[in-house]
Amino acid sequence: MYVLTIDQQGSSSDVDRVPELISALRDLTPAAFERSVGDELQGVVEHAAEVVDVALRALRTGHWYVGIGIGSVQLAPGDSPREGSGSGFVAARKAVELAKTAAGQVPLSVVSGTMGRGRDIPPQAQDGAMASANAQAVLRLIGRVVQQRTEAQWRVVDRLRAFQGGEGRHGSQKHVAQELGITEQSVSRAVLRSGWQEEWAARPAAAMLLDYAHSHLVRSQNEGAR
Template sequence: MYVLTIDQRGSSSDVDRVPDLVSSLAALTPATFERSVGDELQGVVEDAGEAVDVALHALRGGHWYVGIGIGAVRLAPGGSPREGSGNAFVAARKAVELAKAAAGQVPLSVVAGTMGRGNSPLPAREEGAMASAHAQAVLRLVGRLVQQRSDAQWRVVDRLRSLQGGAGRHGAQKQVARELGISEQSVSRTLLRSGWQEEWAARPAAAMLLDYAHARIIGSQTEGGR
């Protein structure tokens, strides 16, 4: 499981953005995201690709610190994230605090949950931690592309993604150009400058690393409990 703890940046001098993010995430994922405390929200997702989608969506506006915790979760089906427990929640809390401390970097961190040094095999713990660090590195690189994208670039990217969810076939780009009233060449140039192709290619890599980290972390906890 992946717990995402997302905290608003500069909330003391800004409007409360939690309701809008909760609403937009509801259109993105079936997982429940809700305010946990103050200007923070939290949710639990099962799929690594879904965790990537949520994290990058939150980074998009530049208003959020994003922490991803990987590990065990105890939560009743359909239950509120506020009722959950497990080391993934602890890891997510640590991750969002690390994101806040990442001065000058993309404000996202990934932390592997553990069951304690005496309970899980060292190689598996180390592999899980390393995979988490690699996932964080990829997500920060992609997050930089997402945060630097202009409104005009987002209009093209959003429309293209809504049409096919992919990197941009010729026919889809032509349709986007027609709907937005711009030339197909403009669409092509915008996609190139926005880094959309690179983002689309890197998302599965980030998800694969999160998935591998999860497998090693959960596996180490199972082995350690024998």
Template sequence: MYVLTIDQRGSTGDIDRVPDLIAELGTLTHAPFERSVGDELQGVLEDAAEVVEIALHALRSGRWYVGIGIGTVQLMTGASPREGSGSGFVAARKAVELAKGAAGQVPLSVVSGSMGRGREVPPAAKEGSMASANAQAVLRLIGRVVQQRTEAQWRVVDRLRELQTGEGRHGSQKQVARDLGITEQSVSRAVLRSGWPEEWAARPAAAMLLDYARSQIEGDR
């Protein structure tokens, strides 16, 4: 399972943005996200692609630290994430703290939990840890692209996504140009400079690495 712990950056000098983010995430996943403590929210997911989607959405505004924990989860069906336990929750807590300390880097970390006993780290746990580190590297790279996107570029990208075009094909770009009242050339430039095709192509790689890390941790039970 995946546990996401997302904490608001600079919350002492800002308004409480947790309710708004919870509402936004409700449009991206059926998994419930709830305030865990203070200006922090938490959710438990099974699908790696949803984890990627939510993490990048949170990074978009630059207002959140994102911690992704991979591990076991004990949580009754329909229960609040606050009632959960297991190595996934421990890993998510460590991940968000590491994200807070990632000075100058994209504020996201991925940590895998382990059910290993004693001092010896099981081989599967080592593989899971390596896959988690690789997933983190890919997500930070995509996250940098997302965070550097301008508002004008986001308008184009958002409209392309609404039209369900992963790669911004020519016909879709014509529709976006009409919808936004700009030229096709402007749309093409925005797509190119936004890094949207590269982001969309890299998302499955991040999800695959998260899935692999999860498979190693589950095999370590």
């Protein structure tokens, strides 16, 4: 399981944006996100691809620190994330705090919950930690692309996703142009300059690395329990 802890930037001098983000995330994952403390929200997500969706949706606005924790989760079905425990929650807390210190970088961090310290960490857990670091690097790259889009570019790519589930094929570009009342050439330029194709080519890589980190951590924990 993956635990995401997402904290609002500059909340003391800004409006409360938690309800808006919680509402937006309902379209991306069946996982329930809830306010945890202050201007922070938290959720437990089962699938890596949904983790990528949630993280990039939060990064899009530039208002959030995103922490992704990979580890064990003790949470009864239907219970609030606030009632959960396990290494995934500890890792998510560490991750969001690290995201806050990522000066000049995309404010996202991925932390893998591990057993032991230093050389005592099992090899499987070490592999998981490395995969977590690689997933963080890929997500930060994609996050930079997402954060640099203009509003005009977002209007185009949002419609492309609605038409083709993110693929943005030529035929859907024609439909988007008609819907927005612009030329197909304008849509093509927006797709090119927005990094839309590059984002969707890289998303599976980020999800694969998260899944790899998760599987190795689970394997390590299972071996440690023997």
